[in-house]
Every structure is written in C-alpha cells, then in structure tokens.
Amino acid sequence: MLKQALKNPALRKRAQQFGKLIRHSAVTPRIGESHKPKLVSNGEMGVTFIGHASFLVQIGGENVVIDPNFARWLFVLKRLRQPGIKIHDLPPIDVVLITHAHFDHLHRPSLRAIVDLGFRDVVELNWWSSYRHRNVTITHVPSRHWGARVLRDAHRGYGGYVLRDAKHSVYHAGDTAYFTGFREIGMRLAPQLALLPIGAYNPPSFRNVHTSPADATRAFLDLNSRWMVPMHYGTFRLSHEPMDEPLRLLDQEARQAGIEERVLVLKEGVTKIF
Helix, strand or coil: CHHHHHCCHHHHHHHHHHHHHHHHHHHCCCECCCCCCCCCCCCCCEEEEEECCEEEEEECCEEEEECCCCCCEECCEECCECCCCCHHHCCCCCEEECCECCCCCCCHHHHHHHHCCCCCCCCCCCCCCEEEECCEEEEEECCCCCCCCCCCCCCCCECEEEEECCCCEEEECCCCCCCCHHHHHHHHHCCCEEEEECCCCCCHHHHHCCCCHHHHHHHHHHHCCCEEEEECCCCCCCCCCCCCHHHHHHHHHHHHHCCHHHECCCCCCCCEEC
C-alpha cells in the first residue's frame, strides 16, 4: 500500500517534505532552559508560556494549564526548545483545558503526569457554552481547524477558550486559521489578553488551518484585545518556514499596524503578571 501511495506525485512530494522536517529536527540541538513559575497574589493574573501552545494561567485564584505538552519528541519530530516549566515544578493544578485532539496539543503522557498531580473530572463543552469553576468562567469558542486524532475520526471537536474572573480575561485560540469568528469572539466576550498562534503556515496551503503572523495580527485587531501573546512557534518544526521567521514577521506586521507595544513575546517559563 505504501509503494502504491508513493506512486502518487502529490503524496510522494508530501512524504519528501515530511522527511525533510524529520532530518532537520534530528540534527538541530535542543536549546532553552526551564524555570519555576512565579505565583501570583492579590487578584493578579499570571501567564507562563511553557512552549508551543502550552500555558500555565493563574486567574481568579485558580491554576489552569492549557494544551500541556512536555514531550521531548512527537514521534519522530524532536522538541527543539526545552519546556519552560518542568512538570514537577507546576503548582497544584485546578483545571486542564485541551483545545483539540492533535498530538501536539493533546499529549497523553503529559496529561497522565498531571493526573498524578490530582486532576480528576472531565467536562466537555460545545462552542459558546460555558463552565464555571469556582471564581473562573470558561467559555469554549469556535476556531477554523479540525479535530481528528487519526485520519478517519474527524468527528472530534476543536476550538479555543476564553477564561474570565471578576477582573481579568484571557483568550487561547488553540489551532486556527484566520476567520470572521475572531470579530464575534471579541464582540461577545471582549478578552483583554489574546494568546494567538503565529507558526506552521508554510506551504501556503497550511493557512487553511493555521494563522501566519499577518493573519494573527489581523485577528488581534478584530478581537480588539489589549495585549497579544504569540504562541505555536519555535518548539516543534511542523512546517517549512525558518524557525526564527514567525517572530520576525510578527514584529514587522505589528509595527505596520501600530500595535508593537501591545505584542508581548514571552520567554518560556518566565511568568508575566497582569
């Protein structure tokens, strides 16, 4: 079956491109270092970038991790930057949020490690439905992506989340292409802080499911949020743009839009207090 598939020029090209990603990952040294997160107090919100799309968010007195992925390898793709936090340095976790089932966002070994820290109940949300956990309201919002774990299970859900307490709000977009839903999310929920993906956009067909830096800038303007934090870049080589390109292009786009002071690039493991 594999030989027959490789006779198809499109499939053969795709296999060659994936092989290039594997080779690049294998020879690239893993860099970066881990830190212990700073704990917040007195009604502050703390956001710590773990890497890729993984964050620790301290909001409303709750510790929330989103799309936790501490993997050293995703099958044959090596992690190129160390997780900003080690699992054993996480504070007690109150809520774990998963945006969709792709392996770089739903990483079972990481989830099992967090289960060992005390995670227990499972709640499923549809788009625009909400769940309240003590002082924090969590709303599941649409995205333009897909949720399959393997090739033939496209029934799985996907989306992002807006978290809100009495003082703060933060939006994690998950994986998404640019779509008109950003404006609706901004109008309905008005998140102050937007965590937006900026990588995995080359070849251009990838922009059907991922945002480029230009797309993310446009999304941020649609949301009308106060701050933007970029994510989904630099950790795993999932596409063919240079690893340092997403941040360079984001800086250019932000300057052209006059929002460069509102874009906060977080170093992995260093907690930003709001």
